[in-house]
Amino acid sequence: MEVAQQAISEATVQSVESPAKEITGSAALLEALIIEGVSTIFGYPGGAIMPIYDALYDYNEQLKHVLVRHEQGGIHAAQGYARTSGKVGVVFATSGPGATNLVTGLADAQIDSTPLVCITGQVFAHLLGTDAFQETDVINITTPVTKWNYQVTDATELPEVIAKAFYIARSGRPGPVLIDITKNAQIQKFKFKGYTPCNHIRSYRPKPIVRPQFIQQAAELINAAKKPFILFGQGVILGGAEKEFAAFVEKSGIPAAWTVLGAGAIPTSHPLNVGMLGMHGNYGPNVLTNSCDVLIAIGMRFDDRVTGRLDKYAKQAKVIHLDIDPAEIDKNVKTTVPVWGDCKETLPLLTAAIEEKTHTEWLQLFHDHTKQEFDLVIEQELNPTTDEMTMGEVIKQLNELTKGEAVIVTDVGQHQMVACRYAQFNNTRSNVTSGGLGTMGFALPAAIGAKFGTPEKEVVAIIGDGGFQMTLQELGTVMQENTDIKIIILNNRFLGMVRQWQELFNERRYSFVDMKSPDFVQLASAYGISGKSISDRKDLPSTLQEMLAHKGAYLLEVIVTRENNVFPMVPQGCSVSEIRLK
Amino acid sequence: MEHQEGKQEFNITVYTENQVGLLNRIAIIFTRRKINIDSLNTSPSEVGSVHRFNIVITETEDVVRKLCRQIEKQVEVLKVYYHTNEDVIWQELALYKLSTDVIAEKVSVERLLRENGARTVAIRKDYTVFETTGHREETDNLLSILQPYGLIEFVRSARVAIIKDSEGFNAKLREFERLEPGEEVIENEFLNEGDQVFTM
Numbered sequence: 059m060e061v062a063q064q065a066i067s068e069a070t071v072q073s074v075e076s077p078a079k080e081i082t083g084s085a086a087l088l089e090a091l092i093i094e095g096v097s098t099i100f101g102y103p104g105g106a107i108m109p110i111y112d113a114l115y116d117y118n119e120q121l122k123h124v125l126v127r128h129e130q131g132g133i134h135a136a137q138g139y140a141r142t143s144g145k146v147g148v149v150f151a152t153s154g155p156g157a158t159n160l161v162t163g164l165a166d167a168q169i170d171s172t173p174l175v176c177i178t179g180q181v182f183a184h185l186l187g188t189d190a191f192q193e194t195d196v197i198n199i200t201t202p203v204t205k206w207n208y209q210v211t212d213a214t215e216l217p218e219v220i221a222k223a224f225y226i227a228r229s230g231r232p233g234p235v236l237i238d239i240t241k242n243a244q245i246q247k248f249k250f251k252g253y254t255p256c257n258h259i260r261s262y263r264p265k266p267i268v269r270p271q272f273i274q275q276a277a278e279l280i281n282a283a284k285k286p287f288i289l290f291g292q293g294v295i296l297g298g299a300e301k302e303f304a305a306f307v308e309k310s311g312i313p314a315a316w317t318v319l320g321a322g323a324i325p326t327s328h329p330l331n332v333g334m335l336g337m338h339g340n341y342g343p344n345v346l347t348n349s350c351d352v353l354i355a356i357g358m359r360f361d362d363r364v365t366g367r368l369d370k371y372a373k374q375a376k377v378i379h380l381d382i383d384p385a386e387i388d389k390n391v392k393t394t395v396p397v398w399g400d401c402k403e404t405l406p407l408l409t410a411a412i413e414e415k416t417h418t419e420w421l422q423l424f425h426d427h428t429k430q431e432f433d434l435v436i437e438q439e440l441n442p443t444t445d446e447m448t449m450g451e452v453i454k455q456l457n458e459l460t461k462g463e464a465v466i467v468t469d470v471g472q473h474q475m476v477a478c479r480y481a482q483f484n485n486t487r488s489n490v491t492s493g494g495l496g497t498m499g500f501a502l503p504a505a506i507g508a509k510f511g512t513p514e515k516e517v518v519a520i521i522g523d524g525g526f527q528m529t530l531q532e533l534g535t536v537m538q539e540n541t542d543i544k545i546i547i548l549n550n551r552f553l554g555m556v557r558q559w560q561e562l563f564n565e566r567r568y569s570f571v572d573m574k575s576p577d578f579v580q581l582a583s584a585y586g587i588s589g590k591s592i593s594d595r596k597d598l599p600s601t602l603q604e605m606l607a608h609k610g611a612y613l614l615e616v617i618v619t620r621e622n623n624v625f626p627m628v629p630q631g632c633s634v635s636e637i638r639l640k
Numbered sequence: 641m642e643h644q645e646g647k648q649e650f651n652i653t654v655y656t657e658n659q660v661g662l663l664n665r666i667a668i669i670f671t672r673r674k675i676n677i678d679s680l681n682t683s684p685s686e687v688g689s690v691h692r693f694n695i696v697i698t699e700t701e702d703v704v705r706k707l708c709r710q711i712e713k714q715v716e717v718l719k720v721y722y723h724t725n726e727d728v729i730w731q732e733l734a735l736y737k738l739s740t741d742v743i744a745e746k747v748s749v750e751r752l753l754r755e756n757g758a759r760t761v762a763i764r765k766d767y768t769v770f771e772t773t774g775h776r777e778e779t780d781n782l783l784s785i786l787q788p789y790g791l792i793e794f795v796r797s798a799r800v801a802i803i804k805d806s807e808g809f810n811a812k813l814r815e816f817e818r819l820e821p822g823e824e825v826i827e828n829e830f831l832n833e834g835d836q837v838f839t840m
Contacts, residue, residue, distance in 0.1 A: 197661055202668050206715045207661070226715055260816040261657050261718045385709040 078249035083213030083239065084113035086250050087177065090220040092120050093253045096148050098139060098510050099123045100132040104152025105192055107179025109244035111150075124510065124539055127531040129156050131503035133163025134529070137172045138507030141490045142465055142515075144298070146227050147507065149176040154192030157199075157238070162497055164203040164234050169494030170319060171296060173232035175223045183211040183240040196238045205233030213246035221256035230264025231383040232296060266384055266398035273404065275395045276378045277411035279352050285420045286312045287343075287350035289335060289364075292319035292493075293357015293381060293401055300324065300486045302405040303356065309409050311416040313424050315343035317358050319493040322483035326462060332424040336364040337628045338475040341435075342427030344626070344634040347372050349423075356380045357401050360390040361494065370633035380404055434639045435625045440480065446619035447595055449476040449548045455598050456518065456546075457482040459606055464516040465490060467508050469501035469525035472554035475624045477520045488515070499528030505543045506535055516544070516606065523549040523575045533585040536611045544605050545613040547578055550620050558623045582613035589613035646700045649678070651723045651730065651801045652708060654693040655685060655809055657716040666693060666717075669710045675699060679732075681798035686808045690718065696799050718816060723803060730801035734779035735761070736770045736786055737793035743768050749789055756782045767792060 081089070087110060091099070099121055103111045114123060126132040129151045136147030151157055157178040167174050181190040197209050206226045210219055216239070223235045280286055288310075294303045304324050307314050313332040316323065324331055333340030335347075344366075347353070353375040358364070365371045368390060376394040379387055380401050387396040397404050439450030453476060456464075462482035467490040468474040474491055483489055490508050492500040505519035526547050536543060553571040560568050582589040588608060592601050598616070605612045628637045656662055663682065670677050678696040685692035697704070704722050712720045740763065743749055753760075756778070758770040772782055779796055786794075 198664060201661065201665050202672065209660075259715065260813075262715045383713070385706075385713045389706060389709075 078251045080247045081250045082109065082113060082244065083210075083216050083246050083248070084110040084244045086213060086216045086248070086253075087220060087239070087244075088113055088117045088121060089250070090217055090253045091148065092117075094220070094224045094255065095145065097122060099148045099150055100126055100135040100139070100507060101150030102126055102129050102132055102152070102156060103150070104154075104156045104179065106153035106181055106241050107150060107156070107177075107239075107244070109241060110177065110179065110239070122510075123150075124506070124535065126503065126506075127534045128529065129159035130162055130499070131506075131529055131532040131535065133160050133167070133174070133176065134497075134500050134503035135507030135510070135532075135535070136174055136176075137163060137167055137170075137500075138467060138490050138504030138509075139511040140167075140172050140174060140507075141504075141511070142487050142508045142517075143511030144487065145511070146173045146175055146224055149174060150178075151176065152179045152192065153181055153196070154194045156192075157196040158194060160236070161199060161203060162495075164200055164236065166492050166495040166497045166500065167234040168203045168205065170492065171232050171292065172234065173227040174234040175220075175227050176234060176236045178236060178238045179244070180209065180238045180240045182242045184242070186211075186240070196236070200236050203234070204236050207236040207238070209238040209240070210243050211240045213243045213248045216243065217250070217253050218256075221254060222259060225256035225259065226262065230262075265382060265400050265403075268397075268399040268403055268407065270407070272395055272397050273407045273411055276354075276397050276408055279376050279378060279395060280310060280312075280354065280408075280412050283352035285346075285350045286310070286352040286354060286417070287346060287375075288312050288314035288354045288356065289317070289347075289358055290314055290320045290323055290356045291317040291358025292323075294320060294323040295357075295486050297357065297382065297400050297402045299357075299400075299402040299405055302402055302409070304328070306405050306409045306412075309414050310412050311414070311421075312354065313417070313421050315340070317361070317364055317493070318478050318491060319489070320358060321478055321481075321489040322486050325484050326482045327484070330421070332421075333428070334479055336361075337366070337630075338479065338624050338626065339364075339628075340428065340479070341431035341626050341637060341639065342424040344628060344637045345427060346423060348374065348633065348635040350375050352376050352378065354378045354380070355391075356405070357382075359386050362390075365390060366628045366632055366634045366636075370635070380408075431626060431639065439476070442619075444619060447593070447598065447616060448622055449473050449550075449618050450480050451595070452546065452548060452598065452602075452616050452618070453477055453480040453520070455602050459599075459602055460516060460518070464488065464518050465508050465512060467491065467501050467505040467517060467519040469519075469521040470496045470498045470555075471522045471525060472550070472558065472622070472624050473520055473522045473548040475555075476548075479624075487512070498522075498525040501525060502529050502545065503532045503535070505545070506532060506539070506541050509541050509543050517542075518544045518546060520546050520548060522554060523547055523551065523578075524553045524573055526578070527573075527575065530581070533582065533587060536587060537585040540610060542610050544608075545582075545611070546605075547613065547615045548618050549575060549578070549615055550618050550622065551575070552620055554622075555624070557621070561621070561623065562627075562629070578613060578615045587611045587613055589615070591615035591617065593617035647698050648700075649696060649698050649725055650701070650704045651725065651728045651799070652693075652695040652697065652704070652711070653721045653723070653801065653803060654695065654711055655718040655720075656691045656693065657718070658689065658691045659716045662691075662714070662716050663693075665714055666695075666711055669707060670695075670697065673703075673707075675703070675707070679799040681800055683800065687810055687813050690809060690813060694799055694801050719809070719812065721803060721806075723801075727805070728801040728803055730775070730799050731773050732776060732779055732797055732799050733771065733773045734783070734794065734796040736772075736782065736791060737767050738770070738786065739790055739792065740764065740766055740768045742789050746789065749786075752782075752785050756785065758782060
C-alpha cells in the first residue's frame with residue numbers, strides 16, 4: 059500500500075493550476091475536446107445528452123458539429139474522418155437507442171483499429187438500473203466492441219477520464235473508446251482546474267519494447283532468403299510508417315502485397331507492389347505465399363480472408379511478424395521471429411540491418427502470374443466486350459480521371475473487392491473501407507466523414523445498390539452540410555456477393571438476393587443533390603467527367619451487368635494456392 | 641473435468657486496477673470463445689490498490705497463452721500469469737450443513753469429520769455447519785461421505801492460489817508507475833527464452 063502510494067505521487071504529472079472556475083461537466087467536456095485538438099464532432103442530440111448540446115451552443119465557433127440522420131451514420135462518419143485525417147473521430151449520441159445505434163460502428167472500429175471517442179448521454183445516476191426512459195446498459199453492451207469504456211457519474215471525474223479516453227483511443231493499436239456520462243454529471247458544476255492530456259496509464263503499455271535480438275534474427279533470415287515475400291497491412295498506415303516501409307521494401311528488393319486495409323501504404327504503381335492478398339486478391343500474391351521461403355508480415359493480422367485454410371498456409375516459410383499488438387503474434391500463424399513494436403521504430407532498425415538486394419527472378423514470377431490473371435480475369439473486367447458495363451471498367455475510367463489522387467470510400471460486397479483490386483492509390487490514407495467487420499451501409503456516411511477529414515481531396519464513394527439503401531438517410535447530412543462528395547452506385551440489381559456464392563456453391567439457388575431499388579437519381583434530387591443514371595458504355599467517360607467537375611455532391615448510378623463474379627477467388631475452406639481464376 | 645487432448649487445469653492470476661466493469665471485460669474473453677470458467681475469485685492483492693483475480697480453466701496450454709495475451713491487452717490489467725497446479729499452492733473452502741440430530745445420534749459421522757479435518761463453524765438446535773479447506777479431491781471426498789447422512793446444504797468457494805516462485809507485485813508496481821518501465825517488468829512471460837521464439 060505504502061509503496062503504491064509513494065509511486066503514484068512520483069508519477070503524477072504536475073500541471074500548472076489555473077485559477078479554478080466553476081463550470082458544468084458539459085462545458086468541461088467541450089473544453090477538453092478543444093485542448094485535444096478536436097475540431098469536428100458527428101452527432102445526434104436527445105434527452106439524456108441535452109446539457110452537452112446546450113453547452114455546445116456556446117462553442118459553435120471552435121467546434122463544428124455535423125448533424126447526422128442516424129447515430130450509425132454518425133459513427134461511420136467519424137470513422138471516415140479518422141481514417142483520412144489520422145486524428146481521433148468524435149461522436150455524440152444520446153442514451154438508449156442513440157447509444158445502441160453506435161454498436162455496429164464500434165464493432166467496425168474495434169476490428170479495424172480506428173481511433174474514436176464516443177460520448178453518450180445517460181440517465182441521471184439515481185435512475186441507473188430502474189429501467190428509466192431511454193436507459194440502457196451501454197457500458198456492458200459495448201464492452202466487447204471497445205478498447206476501453208467508462209461511465210462518468212460525477213463531473214469532477216470528467217477531465218481525467220476524457221484525457222484517458224483520447225490517450226487510449228490513439229496510442230498503441232488504436233481503437234474506439236466510449237464514455238457514458240449521466241445527465242447529473244453533465245449539469246453538475248465543479249471547480250475546473252484545467253485539463254492535462256494523458257501520456258501514461260500504469261496498467262497500459264501501448265507499445266512493446268523493441269528487442270534488438272529479434273531485429274537481428276529477422277535481418278539474418280531476410281539476408282539469407284532466396285524467395286522472401288512481404289505482406290503489409292493497415293499497421294503501416296496507423297503507425298505513420300509509410301516512408302520507413304518504402305525504404306525497407308526498396309532496400310530489400312522484396313515483392314510486397316497488401317491486405318485490403320493496407321492498400322495505399324505504398325503507391326499502387328510502386329514496382330515492388332505486387333498486389334492484393336486474400337480471397338479476392340491477386341493471383342501471384344496468393345499462390346506464391348505457398349512458395350516463398352521467408353514471409354515478412356508487417357502490421358497485419360492474418361485474417362481468415364487473407365490466409366484461407368490455415369493448415370495449408372505458408373507452411374514452408376519462416377515467418378517474421380512485425381506488430382505493435384503482442385496478442386496478434388502467433389494468434390493465427392506461428393511466428394519464427396516476432397518483431398514486437400511500433401513499425402515506425404522497428405522498420406528503420408530492420409532496414410539498417412539488411413543487405414541491399416534485388417530479387418529479379420522471384421519478382422518475375424509474380425509478373426508471370428499477373429500475366430495469367432490479366433488474360434483470364436482482368437482483361438475482360440476492365441475492357442469488356444459484353445454489351446453491359448462491368449464494375450471494373452468504371453473503376454478503370456475513374457482512375458484515368460482522378461489519376462490515383464482521390465480518396466476512395468467503398469461499402470461491402472462485390473463492388474468493394476473490384477474497387478480495391480483496380481483502384482489506383484498514389485497516397486496513404488486514401489482507401490477507406492470496412493475491412494474486418496464487412497459493414498454494409500458504411501460507405502455513404504464514411505465518405506461524409508472522409509471529406510471532413512481531408513477537405514482538399516476529391517472523395518469518391520463507391521457503393522452497391524444494397525449497401526446504399528442501408529444508410530441512404532445520410533443524403534440528408536450531405537444536403538445540410540453541402541458535403542462535396544461523389545457517390546457512384548454500381549447497381550447490379552442483386553446482392554451481388556451473396557448471389558455469387560449462391561451461384562458457385564448453392565447451385566444457383568438465388569435465395570433473397572434479387573433486390574429492387576428506388577430511382578436513385580430522383581431520390582438524390584429530393585435532397586437537392588444532382589445526379590445521373592447511365593447504362594451505356596459510351597456515356598461513362600463524359601458522365602464521370604461531369605461528376606468530378608460538378609461543384610458539390612453528385613450521385614451517379616451505373617447500371618452494370620447483373621451476374622458478374624469477382625475473380626480470382628479463394629473459396630472458403632481452401633488453401634491460398636487453390637485460388638480460382640474462373 | 642475430463643482431460644481431453646492435452647487439456648489440463650490452469651491457474652490464471654491477473655493483477656488489475658480495481659475498476660467497475662473489469663470483471664465483465666475479463667469474463668467475456670472466455671465466454672466469447674465458449675470456454676467455461678471452472679472457478680473465479682477476485683480479491684485484494686499484496687498491494688493495496690491492486691486487485692487480483694484467480695481464474696481456473698481446463699484447456700490446452702496453447703489456448704491458455706492466447707487467452708492470457710488477450711487479458712493482458714485490456715487497459716486496466718497490469719499483469720497476467722498462468723500456472724499448472726504443480727506451480728501453485730492452492731486451496732478451496734467448503735461448507736457442509738447437516739442435521740444436528742444426525743450428528744448427535746451417529747458417532748461415525750463425528751469420526752468421519754475428524755478424520756477429514758473438518759471444523760465446526762456453527763451448531764444450532766436443528767443443524768450444524770462444518771468447514772473443510774483443501775484441494776478439490778479432499779472437499780469432494782467429504783461431500784460423498786456425508787451424502788448418505790442427509791446432507792442439507794453444500795457449497796464450495798472459488799479457488800485461491802499462491803504462485804510458488806513469485807516475489808509478489810510490490811516491486812513490479814513501482815516499475816509500472818514509471819513512464820519508461822524497465823525491461824524486467826515489461827517482459828512478457830509468454831516469451832520462451834530457451835529458443836528465443838514463442839512456442840505457441
